Amino acid sequence: MRIELLLNGEKHLVEVQPPELLLDVLRETFGLTGAKPGCRNGDCGTCTVTVNGWPMKSCLMLAAEASGQAVVTVEGLGDADIQQAFVDKFAFQCGYCTPGFIMNIHALSSKHPQADEATIRDWLQSNICRCTGYEEIRQAVVSVLEGKVKGM
Amino acid sequence: MKAIGRSVPKKESFDKVTGVAMYTADKVEARMLHARLALSPYAHARILSVDTSEAKQVQGVKTILTGDVSDVLIGEEIRDRPIIAREKVRYYGEVVAVAVADTEAAAKRAAELIRVEYEPLPVVNSPVDALRQDAPILHDKLGEYENEGRAVPVPGTNIASVNRLRKGDIDKGWKESEMIAENTVWFMPSDHAAMETRSATAEIRPDGYVVIDTSSQVPFTVKKYMANYFGIGSGWIVVQTPLVGGAFGGKSAIFLEPIVYLASKAVGGRKVKIVLTREEDMASAPVRIGLHATVKLGSTLDGYIKAAHITYRFDGGAYNDKSSDVAKAAVIDCSGPYGIPNLACDCFTLYTNHGFAAAFRGYGHSELTFAMERAIDALADKLGMDPWELRFRNAAVPGDTAPTRDLLTPSNLGDIKTCLNRLKILSEWEGWQVRQIDAYRIRAKGISCFWKNSSMDTDASSGAIILFNPDGSINLETGVVEIGTGTKTVLAQILAERMRMSPERIHVKLTVDTRTTPEHWKTVASRGTLLAGRAVLKAADDAIRQLLDIAACVLRADPEDLVLENEKVFVRADPSVNIEVREICYGYVYPNGNAIGGQIIGRGHYIQRRMNPLNPVTGEGTPGPEWNVGAQAVEIEMDTRDCSYRLMKAISVNDAGKVLNPEGARGQVMGAMAMGLSFANREGFDYNEQGMVLNPTLRDFSVLRYDENPSYIVEFIETPCLDAPYGARALGEHGMIGMPAALADALSRAAGVRLNQLPLYPETVWRARMGYSHVFL
């Protein structure tokens, strides 16, 4: 079937199989391998992208369901504050979980620029990082949110 | 411009935050074939027949491989493992067949249609079971297997290896002891759960080159063993490894490479790719070792330990792989960081019907530390002595001997007492150890202490090549795999410091290609900084000598009068006479066009001096370069009604020798602490009575998430190791080693019962409080 994807700001017409996951179409059709498979079961968040600005695990969405919606992957971020914050705060080691965290936090900072600790905790529960103790990730989130709040 | 001691961001930082960083499975090529595995649903069974006829009908299927395809047995210590199961399966998730097809979907469908008929056999479900008189024997040909000579198997039993260690006079030790404490601990195998599952591709080129891409910590070991197993000249094997998405020891075993190689061979050499699903990565691929251990300690009434007898029964799983070597590492350091004069250790690595064990971060050390530290706590209880004080009194110091009888020196041993002293202050140990918060909640602290030497091959070596660019910057190539530890960046810092230039001017090659990259033994044992670091220093010296030689011609000075600083070569006594490195690093051109020199290429290698293998009966030998040490504490808050608890605070004081990259080092230690806590708190395979794994997903095998972490305190002390670059000791694994013991200590204090079993689910704590014992005892 043919779907229309608004992917990283560009419109694409693409042929997909009905059971194909958004994750696989992103990776295989578009070569956007920033979205990573970690479980294909919704458990780990390494495949997180945004759909209409909300974080979405791309292994839990069929490509067909994404038709007509705005999908952004880590490759489409340009340079978001959170990317620099991750570098500054040493918020990754192996980097495999990083695109997923970044997309999640990027959405968080635009949906809840004044997020409190509880909201941050809630949102970040969906992603696993096996390398860090999450402390550096927390610092990166906080620094971005503080930057946002100051900028308003 | 100091390069050492500065938090230089990882060289691959921007690749990683923008999604362009490539891992093995990210490579997609149009003509690639895809492989999927068919796995055993039984933990122990005879294979009666394999019917692939239906599977072959699936459109797009190229071939189906079964055990018949190769009778090669593989294994680094004992060659006991078929690449694809033959005759028998010995663990749940063992590979019984492989489907290769045009698409992954077709390969998957075909794999599902492979019909295997089994005759189930009784299972060995724990190391204690494995030793029973009537235990089913997993390997009846154990005596016939090829053996590298380091494992000591006992044919006719499930014992894959026996290692013993004796130091001092144990009988005398018991005679001098006025108090005896004995304690038994146990835990099941568990998983590495790196976020990137294992993957590999293989291709056999028309000219005969075998090219393997693999998500591995050990590309050079893959090359060596592929050559051995299949009789291919090692020069014909090319192993490539890009960035690796977490490894933790799990990617130091050879697993997928021979499978994809056979698959490629079966389809005329075409490139075949395999990517494990999470379930396969957990159930089928190598796991973390399990343990059942008893430690008996004897001390004087004032707490000086005179004797220790340690008995390990390691759950090595269905095949030996590295489990007997992990076990040996636990023997080497069996006493923990204590100067115990009389020691005996008996170590059994056992075959069970569980997944086979590979290395896990810590290589036997969080295992041995859990056993020893819980015994120390039991002894402290019996003596009525403060557990910190008992540890401090017995801490090993230079002049003591290690269990292997190596003499401990200020260089090869970190400073345990200073670590303990700092821990006492940071944890406010003297203030309180347990206190009631309200009617139901109790807070408690626990401590532990550890050491670790590495157990390396005695000829483990590493090499480095540095190449200048015309702009005077340097390309650095080493065989260390970038698994997330930031070692490649630290190596750039080491190089920059020696070359007296900025680390930003060093470009590192992040990927490994065994055809051109100098060999680095294995990216394991936290030894990248020592082995590759020394090789880098040697390469730097080699390049400096060449730079000074050519500068000497141009400046008409003796090379001995020249110094290198800030990308210039100066005459020491007259800095106004100088030349920029970029004018000479690609050869120097005189005004008339004549030229001398050429691109400067520096090379270096390093091999650890004077190591020798362990005597399997006495445990004598020199296993590694140095014992790094640390002391740790955990604070928890428990609800006495249901024994649920929260991790409040975790502290680690490590002797880093020298901190090369402060933020990087802190991150390594914190991440390892989190992993140790996660392991102790909740990780372990849930085997049913038939040995099936019930929780091979990240939903059921949960790991610590964001808000479950305690606050972390990490502190370093610096006692230099004279052999290491700038004195730096190993660091990557050490944050995790003492965490399980410290957590168990804290919880035991809160619960008022001694907890010796992992993971410490609230239910486990509750059962212990109620006096229920575990099914496996």
Ligand code: FES
């Ligand atoms: S791959 Fe999508 S949540 Fe794990």
Ligand code: FES
């Ligand atoms: S950095 Fe490796 S999983 Fe997060």
